[in-house]
Structure formats: structure tokens, C-alpha cells
Amino acid sequence: MAPSVGFIGLGIMGQPMAMNLLKAGYSVTVYNRSLHKADSLISAGAKAARSPGEAAQQADFVYTIVSDSAAMEEITLGKDGILEAIRSEAIFIDSSTISPVVSRKLACQTAGKGASFLDAPVTGSKHGAEKGELTFMVGGDRETFGRALPLLEVLGKKHVYCGAHGAGLSAKLAQNAIQSTMLEIFCEGFVLAAKAGVKPETMMEIVQSSMARAALTDFKAPFIFKGDFTPYFPLKWMHKDLELAMEAGYSQGVPMPAASAVKEVYAAAKAQGKGELDYAAVVTFLEELAGVKVRTSGG
Numbered sequence: 001m002a003p004s005v006g007f008i009g010l011g012i013m014g015q016p017m018a019m020n021l022l023k024a025g026y027s028v029t030v031y032n033r034s035l036h037k038a039d040s041l042i043s044a045g046a047k048a049a050r051s052p053g054e055a056a057q058q059a060d061f062v063y064t065i066v067s068d069s070a071a072m073e074e075i076t077l078g079k080d081g082i083l084e085a086i087r088s089e090a091i092f093i094d095s096s097t098i099s100p101v102v103s104r105k106l107a108c109q110t111a112g113k114g115a116s117f118l119d120a121p122v123t124g125s126k127h128g129a130e131k132g133e134l135t136f137m138v139g140g141d142r143e144t145f146g147r148a149l150p151l152l153e154v155l156g157k158k159h160v161y162c163g164a165h166g167a168g169l170s171a172k173l174a175q176n177a178i179q180s181t182m183l184e185i186f187c188e189g190f191v192l193a194a195k196a197g198v199k200p201e202t203m204m205e206i207v208q209s210s211m212a213r214a215a216l217t218d219f220k221a222p223f224i225f226k227g228d229f230t231p232y233f234p235l236k237w238m239h240k241d242l243e244l245a246m247e248a249g250y251s252q253g254v255p256m257p258a259a260s261a262v263k264e265v266y267a268a269a270k271a272q273g274k275g276e277l278d279y280a281a282v283v284t285f286l287e288e289l290a291g292v293k294v295r296t297s298g299g
Helices: 014-023 036-041 052-056 069-077 102-113 125-131 142-155 167-195 202-210 215-226 237-254 259-275 277-291
Strands: 004-008 026-032 060-064 091-094 115-120 134-140 156-163
Touching: 004 014, 004 156, 014 060, 014 125, 014 142, 014 202, 026 036, 026 052, 036 237, 060 069, 060 142, 091 125, 091 142, 102 134, 102 167, 115 142, 115 167, 125 134, 125 142, 134 142, 134 167, 134 259, 142 156, 156 167, 167 202, 167 215, 167 237, 167 259, 167 277, 202 215, 215 277, 237 259, 237 277, 259 277
Parallel strands: 004 026, 004 060, 060 091, 091 115, 134 156
Antiparallel strands: 115 134
């Protein structure tokens, strides 16, 4: 009999991830606050739940990917929440990017129900979720990780065990601090070049022939040059992750001066109403201040 999954959170990442589990033969029950987001999954064979607890009730695996710490605590600890219904010996996998402190608290409360918990945030954005090519950073008991691996292999191509509860999230916050800063400084450089009259395609040729070349900017540059900021990973989420990274740095005595400055650039772009756009839209904040756009002739 196929393992059962209670899948909670059907946003940009959650929808394709749940669909990949269905295609792999898992029995999937889904829950999302906006019920219409479950329509395509129900058409493909998923069952619909009326609450997080109902989704978790009969599940071998409970899988969550929601927006922030508050949402995670609500679906886990609130009325009709996951921990009211989770089965003893079930595995609870959370791929939300939330506070490591909150995650460790939820891991302890899950253990009190006789179930196991993994923090398993991902990187790879929307296209990685659709293709089942995400990278997972996992924290928790290694034996539990081994038992969850067949399911995680449906969703991702790489699964890195990081250590105890919260370690996966700590790694994810560090990774997003690096990623967000790389993209923002790429945008600063290209705005500077554009203001001086250097064409974006010329500047890209230079960058790609130098040590500054990176897979991230190779992927994002064509979208920036076209002015296409369809969200693969929304700017508001990147700003949220930077705030979490700052909290983690402060609590551990780790200075993060560059990431702190970059966080304020994303905050300004978000304040301009760009939070729902892809985080590459941070370039538009810089463009508006400089009075120039980084666009190719077709953009």
C-alpha cells in the first residue's frame, strides 16, 4: 500500500511538490487556507482536508511548506492543528523557511506526540519544485532522515544532512544571505554600467568571462534584461529570510554587515509594493534611484 502524505501549504512551491508525490504513487491529502489552490491536485487524485489536523490524521508523513513562523505555529499548534491529530510514529517534515528557534520548539512538541520531526528547507525555487530537482538542507535525527529519504528523493536531487534540529534551517538562512547579496550586488554593478552607457549584453559578456560569473546570475540576468519579474521566489520572502538571518546572527554573535545592508535594499523595494514580484525586482529600486534601466534592446 502506498505511503500516505498529509500535505499542507499549496503555494508556488507546495503545489508542484504535492503533484510530484501524487505522480510517484503516494496517497496525498492536501490542505490550504485558499481552497481553490487544491483544485488541480484534487483533479489529479488528491483528497481534500478541511483542516491541518484532518490532513495529518491518517498520514504516514505530514509535510508542510508555509510562509513564515507564525503560519507554521498556527497550523501545528492551533485549533484543529497538526499536533492534535498526528499519528504516533509518523514523520513530520517541514520545508518552510522559519526561525530555527521556533522549529526546535515544534520538534520537541512533535516528539511529545510520539512522532518525529525534520526541518528540511529547500533551494531551487519554482522550476526546481516543478522538476523535482530541489536541494534539501535537513536537520533532525539522522535515522529519521534515512526513513524520510525515499519521499524526499521524489522532490529533490540533492539531500544534505546538516545536523541536529534547526541545523537545516540555519544552513538555509546562511545560503539565502549569500544568494540575496550576490544578486543585489550584481544589480548594483549593472546599474552602474548602464548609467555609464555600457550595454547590459556587453557587461554580461565581461562578467561571464571573469571570476565574477555565477550560476545564479546566469539564470536571473535574462529575466532582468527583459524586465520580467514573474515570481520564481517572491521578493517579500527573500526579505523575510534576510530578517531571520539577521536574528540568527544577532543571537549567535555573528556580524553580518553586508547582508544587513542588503536587507534594507530589499525592504525598500518591498515598501514600494514589489513584494509579490520575483526577488530579482530589487534591480528596479536601484534603477529608479539612478534614473536608468538595465534592459537589452528586446527588453
